[in-house]
Amino acid sequence: QSALTQPASVSGSPGQSITISCTGTSSDVGGYNYVSWYQQHPGKAPKLMIYDVSNRPSGVSNRFSGSKSGNTASLTISGLQAEDEADYYCSSYTSSSTLAVFGGGTKLTVL
Amino acid sequence: EVQLVQSGAEVKKPGESLKISCKGSGYSFTSYWIGWVRQMPGKGLEWMGIIYPGDSDTRYSPSFQGQVTISADKSISTAYLQWSSLKASDTAMYYCARPRARGLMAVADPPGYWGQGTLVTVSS
Numbered sequence: 001q002s003a004l005t006q007p008a009s010v011s012g013s014p015g016q017s018i019t020i021s022c023t024g025t026s027s028d029v030g031g032y033n034y035v036s037w038y039q040q041h042p043g044k045a046p047k048l049m050i051y052d053v054s055n056r057p058s059g060v061s062n063r064f065s066g067s068k069s070g071n072t073a074s075l076t077i078s079g080l081q082a083e084d085e086a087d088y089y090c091s092s093y094t095s096s097s098t099l100a101v102f103g104g105g106t107k108l109t110v111l
Numbered sequence: 112e113v114q115l116v117q118s119g120a121e122v123k124k125p126g127e128s129l130k131i132s133c134k135g136s137g138y139s140f141t142s143y144w145i146g147w148v149r150q151m152p153g154k155g156l157e158w159m160g161i162i163y164p165g166d167s168d169t170r171y172s173p174s175f176q177g178q179v180t181i182s183a184d185k186s187i188s189t190a191y192l193q194w195s196s197l198k199a200s201d202t203a204m205y206y207c208a209r210p211r212a213r214g215l216m217a218v219a220d221p222p223g224y225w226g227q228g229t230l231v232t233v234s235s
Binding site for chain 1: 146155158160170172206211220223227
């Protein structure tokens with residue numbers, strides 16, 4: 001069982017917006033602003049999409065945004081495109097372990 | 112540009128040993144933690160352990176302590192993941208990864224950069 005809880009799957013139609021949640025505790029997501037989100041296409045390495053809750057690395061589309069409320073972080077993808085279909089993982093700094101923790105992953109299907 | 116370049120795919124038999132590598136470039140190798148993430152077929156991401164090449168301080172996830180060895184050669188900016196006796200259950204994709212922030216305090220930060228992955232297949 002993963003330390004952070006994500007929905008197993010979400011779906012949306014092209015052009016719509018979707019949100020993926022990532023729920024932890026006050027020892028990780030809720031206590032620190034060190035939440036990252038990754039996109040992983042089949043057979044590819046994870047790609048950093050959001051870091052420090054809401055910051056986008058250079059080159060990542062502004063259709064991707066991150067936020068946090070309490071112990072839950074969220075990734076929102078607006079203007080959904082077919083190429084957004086992938087697995088998405090969250091990760092957070094944690095004070096209760098030596099290493100960062102991951103969520104179990106969410107499969108995004110673009111209908 | 113930060114790059115992490117991993118060694119190629121491996122096919123091994125149970126009981127054999129293996130060492131895979133990850134070469135960092137584009138940054139000061141000794142100033143950032145670098146670690147290994149396992150992804151079993153169809154499954155999620157798991158941190159295995161991490162090393163600080165500057166002083167070789169190494170931390171392991173409890174699930175992997177004693178099962179693998181992580182090391183680094185700072186003279187060639189390369190980190191390693193090693194098994195002494197592989198099992199079929201070690202079949203997975205292995206990624207090296209590095210936090211965005213530098214320094215010892217970043218040990219528990221989420222990964223910011225990833226290698227391309229090394230597929231390890233263990234089968235008799």
